Each structure stands twice: as C-alpha cells, then as structure tokens.
Amino acid sequence: MIEFQDVTVVYNGRPVMDRVSFTAQFHEKIAILGASGSGKTTILKLIVGLEQPDSGRILIDGTDISSLTEAELRDIRMNFSIVFQEGALFDSLNVRDNVAFCLWERGKASEDVVESTVKDLLNRVGIEEAMYLMPDQLSGGMQRRVAIARSLAGCRPRMMLYDEPTSGLDPLTDDTIIDLINELSSGDPTKRTGLIIVTHDVSDAVKVAERFMYLKNGRIQFDGDLEALKSTRDAGLNKFIKDIL
Amino acid sequence: MTLQQLLAELQNFYVLSISSLLGIFRRSLKWRDVLEQMDYAGAGSFFIVFLVSLFIGMALSLQISTELAPLGLKMYTAKIVSISIIREIGPVAIALSYAGRVGSGMASELGSMILSHQVDMLRVYGADPMIRLVTPRVLSSLVMLPILTAIGDAVSLAGGYYITVAVSQQSGAFYWSQIGNELNFFNILSGLTKPFIFGYLIACISCTVGLSTRGGAQGLRRATTTAVVLSTIMIIVVDFLITQVLFFILGMQA
Numbered sequence: 001m002i003e004f005q006d007v008t009v010v011y012n013g014r015p016v017m018d019r020v021s022f023t024a025q026f027h028e029k030i031a032i033l034g035a036s037g038s039g040k041t042t043i044l045k046l047i048v049g050l051e052q053p054d055s056g057r058i059l060i061d062g063t064d065i066s067s068l069t070e071a072e073l074r075d076i077r078m079n080f081s082i083v084f085q086e087g088a089l090f091d092s093l094n095v096r097d098n099v100a101f102c103l104w105e106r107g108k109a110s111e112d113v114v115e116s117t118v119k120d121l122l123n124r125v126g127i128e129e130a131m132y133l134m135p136d137q138l139s140g141g142m143q144r145r146v147a148i149a150r151s152l153a154g155c156r157p158r159m160m161l162y163d164e165p166t167s168g169l170d171p172l173t174d175d176t177i178i179d180l181i182n183e184l185s186s187g188d189p190t191k192r193t194g195l196i197i198v199t200h201d202v203s204d205a206v207k208v209a210e211r212f213m214y215l216k217n218g219r220i221q222f223d224g225d226l227e228a229l230k231s232t233r234d235a236g237l238n239k240f241i242k243d244i245l
Numbered sequence: 246m247t248l249q250q251l252l253a254e255l256q257n258f259y260v261l262s263i264s265s266l267l268g269i270f271r272r273s274l275k276w277r278d279v280l281e282q283m284d285y286a287g288a289g290s291f292f293i294v295f296l297v298s299l300f301i302g303m304a305l306s307l308q309i310s311t312e313l314a315p316l317g318l319k320m321y322t323a324k325i326v327s328i329s330i331i332r333e334i335g336p337v338a339i340a341l342s343y344a345g346r347v348g349s350g351m352a353s354e355l356g357s358m359i360l361s362h363q364v365d366m367l368r369v370y371g372a373d374p375m376i377r378l379v380t381p382r383v384l385s386s387l388v389m390l391p392i393l394t395a396i397g398d399a400v401s402l403a404g405g406y407y408i409t410v411a412v413s414q415q416s417g418a419f420y421w422s423q424i425g426n427e428l429n430f431f432n433i434l435s436g437l438t439k440p441f442i443f444g445y446l447i448a449c450i451s452c453t454v455g456l457s458t459r460g461g462a463q464g465l466r467r468a469t470t471t472a473v474v475l476s477t478i479m480i481i482v483v484d485f486l487i488t489q490v491l492f493f494i495l496g497m498q499a
Binding site: 048050074077080086088090091101 | 357361362363365366368369370371372373
C-alpha cells in the first residue's frame with residue numbers, strides 16, 4: 001500500500017504540495033488530474049523516492065521511504081515502473097539497449113535471454129522493426145512505446161506510473177498508447193498491475209482509471225470515482241472536466 | 246543566489262569531487278563508458294588543441310625573437326619560448342580550450358539528461374549516476390588533459406621552431422638543443438602537474454553544474470555558461486597557486 005501522510009514539498013519558497021494525504025492499493029487504477037505545475041509529477045517522483053518531502057511521511061508497504069538511502073530505495077523501486085513524459089529514453093543507446101538496460105542493471109541475464117526478451121517486449125508494444133534505431137530517429141508515439149517496453153523489462157512491477165504518457169501525440173497514437181496501458185493493467189482487480197496516470201487530459205484519464213484525484217494549489221481538491229467526478233460541484237474541477245460531462 | 250544556495254552548491258561540488266574518485270574503485274564502473282569519454286575528450290579535442298598550440302607557439306616565438314633581436318639576444322628565443330610553453334602557456338591555453346569544448350559538453354549533456362529525466366531513470370533502475378555518468382568523465386579528463394597538453398606543448402615548440410628558423414633565421418639545431426636543456430625535472434613536473442589538476446577541476450565543476458541544471462532551455466544555457474566561466478576562473482587562479490606551491494617545494498625564488 002502507498003500512503004502519503006501530510007506531505008509537503010516546497011520549491012523556491014512556494015509549496016508545490018501542501019499537507020497532502022491519501023492511500024492507494026497497488027492494484028488500483030488512479031488518475032491524478034491537474035493543471036501544469038500543480039504538483040502531479042512530483043507525486044510520482046515522491047512515490048519512487050526520486051524526491052524527498054520537506055515534511056510529512058511516505059509509506060510504501062509500511063516502510064517510511066523519506067529517510068532511506070539510494071541503496072535501500074532499490075528494493076522499494078522494484079515495485080514500480082515509471083514512464084516519464086516523452087519517454088526519457090537514454091539518447092546514447094539504441095532501442096534494443098534502452099529496453100535491455102534494466103535487464104543488465106538488475107540481473108545477470110545472458111545475451112540470448114536479453115535478445116529474446118527485448119524482441120518479445122518490442123513485439124508486444126508493436127515496434128519490433130525499430131530495434132536498432134536511435135531514440136532521435138523515433139516519432140513521439142514510438143518513443144512512448146519503447147519507454148513502456150523498457151519499463152516492463154527485467155521486472156514485474158506491482159504498479160505502473162505514467163507521467164503524461166499521451167501529451168503531444170496525435171489522436172490515433174494517443175489511442176494506441178491508452179490501449180497498451182489498459183492491456184498492461186488488465187486482469188483480476190485485486191491482483192492486476194495497478195497504475196497511477198498523471199495527466200491533464202481528462203478524456204484519457206477516464207479511459208484507464210477508476211479512481212480520480214484532482215490537484216490544485218498543492219492540495220487534493222477531489223478524490224473519488226467517475227460518478228462522483230461527474231457530479232462534483234467544485235467549479236474549478238467542473239471547468240477541467242467539461243469535455244466528459 | 247543566496248548564501249544557503251551557495252553553500253549547498255559547494256557541498257555538492259565537494260561530495261561529487263570525492264565520490265567521483267572513489268567511483269574508480271567500484272566494481273559497477275563500466276570501462277566502456279570511460280573509453281567512450283576518453284575518445285570524446287581526447288581524440289575529439291586533438292584538432293582544436295593542435296591548432297591552438299601551433300599558433301600560440303608561432304606567435305610567442307615571433308614576439309620574443311622580434312623583441313630580443315635589437316638587443317642581440319635572439320639566441321635566447323628558444324629558452325624563453327620553451328619555459329613559457331611548458332610551464333605556463335601550454336597547460337593553461339589547452340585547459341581553457343578543453344573547458345570550452347569538453348567542459349561545456351559535459352555540462353550540457355548532463356543538464357539535458359536531468360531535464361529529460363534520464364538521470365531519474367538511471368536511479369529508478371538502480372544505477373548510480375555518480376558511477377555511470379560522473380566517474381567516467383572525471384577519469385577521462387584526468388588521463389586525457391595531460392596527454393593533450395604534452396601533445397600541445399610539442400606542437401607549440403614545433404611552431405616556435407618554424408618561426409625561429411624560417412623568419413628569425415636562427416639555427417634549428419641550436420633551437421632544439423636549447424629546448425632539450427629546458428626539459429628538466431622542474432619544468433616537466435610543472436607542465437604535467439597542472440593539466441592533471443586542471444582536468445580534475447574542469448570535470449568536477451562541469452559535472453556539478455550539469456547535474457544541478459533546472460528550468461528548461463534557459464537553465465541549460467545557464468548551466469553551460471556557468472561551467473565554462475567557473476572552469477576558466479578556476480584554471481587561472483589555480484595555475485597561480487600551483488606555481489607558488491611548486492616554487493616553494495623546489496626552493497625557487499622570484
């Protein structure tokens with residue numbers, strides 16, 4: 001379980017998160033909505049320990065990760081896979097090596113195993129032909145798909161974290177990525193790989209998530225399911241979700 | 246920048262400087278990364294070092310022989326050129342070129358990796374950015390800048406030879422015999438100690454600044470500029486300090 005307890009994060013004297021508290025199960029499918037700069041990405045970074053809160057606690061399966069060292073965080077991070085906005089592919093490595101990176105870092109897989117795993121994963125996300133291309137030779141949609149393939153290599157995450165996975169994509173590619181995200185988190189609702197998707201695109205959020213949070217001014221203004229989201233009386237949130245009403 | 250931010254940056258610099266050296270002894274260091282960085286920093290800088298050194302050697306030789314000729318002392322051209330090049334101008338000029346090319350490259354590459362979350366991804370996968378990114382760059386600078394300086398000094402002296410013989414009409418054999426006399430312990434120690442320290446400083450400054458990049462394209466521009474400016478200032482200041490220390494150690498007086 002993921003638990004935020006009164007978490008506050010301050011950047012340059014401005015609170016990006018202000019005493020945020022919530023809990024989430026690993027199998028849940030959650031969308032975090034909010035305008036740019038509302039602290040959505042910060043939540044993902046806090047969950048995997050890439051950033052530390054200025055105050056408050058973050059518990060992963062009961063362990064407070066706020067005070068852990070990088071070495072201790074390694075085990076915690078094995079629970080998650082993260083796909084950053086625009087993919088965050090290593091630009092000095094080709095697609096094959098990007099996907100294989102996790103296999104090399106987290107295990108001692110033989111070259112044969114690496115080769116077949118990478119092929120399988122690229123096949124699964126539908127871009128096997130791009131195996132030896134460099135990231136700058138890929139379109140935005142292909143980069144996201146490689147990033148998703150990489151996030152699945154060498155680990156079985158309990159939860160996927162997506163940071164604006166469809167921003168800047170055309171509607172067709174957008175749908176492909178959403179389908180892929182749904183496929184990876186399908187199955188028994190109590191055992192499946194959960195997800196947290198951070199987005200300002202409400203129409204994408206409703207396609208993948210069952211629980212919705214709305215961040216504004218560093219605080220969670222709304223936390224509920226789709227029905228509750230549609231019937232909210234919050235004026236700011238109503239403007240935000242007008243596309244799905 | 247507030248005092249608190251300045252202290253935090255200095256702390257980052259010291260931690261990075263020490264951790265990057267300790268990283269050399271870590272098993273997770275990838276020697277392929279080190280070789281890649283050496284190729285970029287060394288082989289990639291050869292042409293610029295060659296050009297800069299050649300013209301510095303020729304200009305210096307021309308200046309000195311022109312000034313010494315009316316005094317009937319132009320036979321000392323080689324002596325003055327060699328001391329200037331080996332002890333001072335060679336290490337400093339090549340370090341400045343290196344900071345401009347390699348230091349700025351390090352800062353912008355690491356800054357770009359920060360902004361595009363590539364460094365975050367390394368951490369998520371359990372790879373230590375210090376070992377994967379910083380140690381190879383520091384190690385390559387420690388090795389390649391002294392080598393580039395030795396090559397640059399030789400090219401400068403060859404440029405000086407051309408001017409001395411072709412323009413100043415002096416004996417080439419006499420020029421090289423004077424150069425040979427100046428290749429003593431102190432000059433070589435001074436000439437090789439400086440690039441070693443300069444290389445370490447340039448890499449540590451550039452990596453610290455690159456890894457603390459914030460704020461998009463403007464932040465990247467600021468980081469690259471800061472890396473070059475700080476490296477330039479530190480090269481000049483540390484050059485003076487090393488000279489003082491070497492003079493003190495070897496008992497030389499002005």
